[in-house]
Amino acid sequence: MTSPQHEGHRRLLIANGSILRGVGVDDVPEIADVLIVDGVITEIGTDLVAVRDEATEILDATDKLVIPGMINSHYHSHDTLAKGTLEEEPLEYWRLMALPPQYPKRSREEVKARTLLGAYECLRSGMTTVQDMVTLFPFDPEHLEAVVEAYEEIGIRAVVGLQYADKKGISTIPFWEDVFPEELHGSLSTAAEPDADIDQLSYLEEHYLQGPARERVTWALGPSAPERCSTGLLQRTMALAEKYDLQIFTHIYESKGMALQARREYPQYAGSLIRRLQEEGMIGPRVNLAHSVWLLPDEIELLAETGTNVVLNPLSNLKLKSGIPPIHALEEAGVSFGLGCDNCSCSDAQNMFQAMKLFALVAAISNPDPGPNQADRAFHAATAGGAHALDREEDLGRLAPGYRGDVVLMDLTDPTFVPLNSAVRQLVYTESGRGVTDVVVDGRIVIRAGVLQTIDPADLLARIASVVPEFQKDFEQVKKRADGLSGYLLEAHHRTWAEDVGANRLFTGR
Ligand SMILES: [Zn+2]
Known part of the structure; x- marks a missing residue:
């Protein structure tokens, strides 16, 4: 009855x-x-x-x-087909092999299938929310709709943030313009590149932010990294975030190269991207800084003072030789942090258990003294910490009425x-x-x-199988081309590592 x-x-x-x-x-x-x-x-x-x-x-x-349900606070759905393709590589090499601006335009079917696959893996390992900082390059409204459709059909909670930038990637990586022959400059890119054909933020605002709210797909803003964005773009991001009450996710100091770029490019901010963000007004509880490996002590203090959040990604930080973030210093300063599994091409697994364990273990070797407990901090970061990053700590990340x-x-x-x-x-x-x-x-x-209930798992596998050959063919070409550039990449990499940025986050045993 x-x-x-x-x-x-x-x-x-x-x-x-x-x-x-x-x-x-x-x-x-x-x-x-x-x-x-x-x-x-x-x-x-x-x-x-x-x-x-x-x-x-x-x-x-x-x-x-x-x-x-756990919260994947830093994730990119654009390369879920690339798991298992690469060994450990420095971040700057990896970008040339794994990220959308290096690839021909994808099909709508591939975008939808890869988004479903990543969400499926997250769900199977106990994550119920993903923050997807997705690069759609070149931008196609149909691809964005495919991402939204995929999340709605599979039933995961998704906070989607288009990844965007308005500076050419090559100008933001130390020594690249010097070591690469000029004829190659036009074809070298990073996580997001300027898109001359469409203003993604205007499109997003008009077609989604002003539209009716969806049940489980909501929005964030994803300026790729401060050094890839002009002052105007950062200020526009903050204004849009305030207008629509959105969180912002960006990459900060993932590699030593990114710290060195700050030292070289922003003397007016004492070489600090955090000070630059403060000056531009893009700091505070709305802002989440993925990685934060190469933060300096005064920058950590500034994050704590302003309530700015961090999202740690130990899986990709180790595989891409980025280093170990200053976890104890962040904890002591009281900076709130979530955990992410980052890209499938450099973490390989959307698995929060791996991320939590690795977080606790790298925390252990980031301080010679015993304690404090890291297991509870890891689990907090994967649940309530992630909810805080999404400004959803009132209704996500805990089991409690309401x-x-x-x-x-x-x-x-x-x-x-x-x-x-x-x-x-x-x-x-x-x-x-x-x-x-x-x-x-x-x-x-x-x-x-x-067993997945919302869509037929066999149908999902068939969708993936139909797009994989094209992806694998393109991957081989992209990889071959990047392999041919390895001499230049290594030269820039060695020059970067010869510089002093005021910290060392890589354990070399020396
Ligand atoms: Zn990322």
């Missing part, structure tokens, strides 16, 4: 789970039910049996650890959790992602017993 008071409401009861409410290493999961009504958690308790009726969908969570019903169930009978000594430590140090069984977004079951 449908109770009259339930009519018209979508109700999901996650029953008899081991609920992890906190992020502390000593927090003990409690056996309880979680009731989600119309996408919002309304109750968590042991006496919710009364709400079990025909109108309520039941998800049995017996022997399951119930955690908040929060969105974004919930992940994990198998407590898996060896990972046997015996259960500390749920949080085992999530961070032991779990690989194998234990994720069910994923709920907005109170909808998106993965049930490991």
Whole structure:
């Protein structure tokens, strides 16, 4: 019988789970039910049996650890087909092989298929929200619509931010203009390049920001990196963010080259991109700085003073030889941070368990003294820290009444959790992602017993298979061309590493 008071409401009861409410290493999961009504958690308790009726969908969570859906706070959907293509490479090499401006224009089918694939991988490893800083180059409105469609169809929560810039990439990388022959300059690029044909921000504003709100796809702004953007573009970004109440995501000091560029290009700001951002007005709680590997102590203080956020990406930072961010200094200063899995071509996995573990381990070697606990900080960054980055800490990243019903169930009978000594430590140090069984977004079951529910997995695989040959053919050409440039790349790289930028974030054993 449908109770009259339930009519018209979508109700999901996650029953008899081991609920992890906190992020502390000593927090003990409690056996309880979680009731989600119309996408919002309304109750968590042991006496919710009364709400079990025909109108309520039941998800049995017996022997399951119930955690908040994790948040991938820095991610790019544009290269999900490139996982496993590359070994470790310096960031500046990798950009020439992996990023859209080096490739011929993609098909709409490929854009949609790759977006679905990345979202599917995120969901399968317990992430219910992605911040997708996507480069669509050359920009095509159909490609943006394909991204939005993909997220809506698969049912993940997505905060989409187009990645844009208005300076030519080659002018923003130390020594490139010097070492590369002039005839090559026009064909060298970075993560985003100026787009002469369309003003992406105007298009975004007119067609999406002013349009009706969507349920799970929302917007952020993605200026690629401060050194790739003019003063006008940064100021326009901040104005648009304030007008539409949007968060901003940008890359800062990912590699030593980016720190060196700041020293050389901005003497008026003491060589600091953070001081430049402060002068341009693009600083504060709206702003999220991905990577932040080469921050200096006074810059960290400025971030703390202004409430500016950081998003750490240990997987890509290690693989691209960018180095280890000053995690202890960020923590001591009280800078809020989330975690990201970054690109598939340099992290290879959209797996927050890998990111959390690596975060905790690089934190360990960024300070010779013991402590503090890093497992709880890692799990906080993957949940509430990510919610803070998205300005959604009031309704994402926790299991509590009033929060969105974004919930992940994990198998407590898996060896990972046997015996259960500390749920949080085992999530961070032991779990690989194998234990994720069910994923709920907005109170909808998106993965049930490991199987995608929102779209047919076989259909998704067929879509991918149909676009992969073209991608692989183009990748081979792009890689071959980049390999032919390796002498110039190495020359610029060695010149960069010969310079002093006031810090060293790479462990060389010397
Ligand atoms: Zn990135």
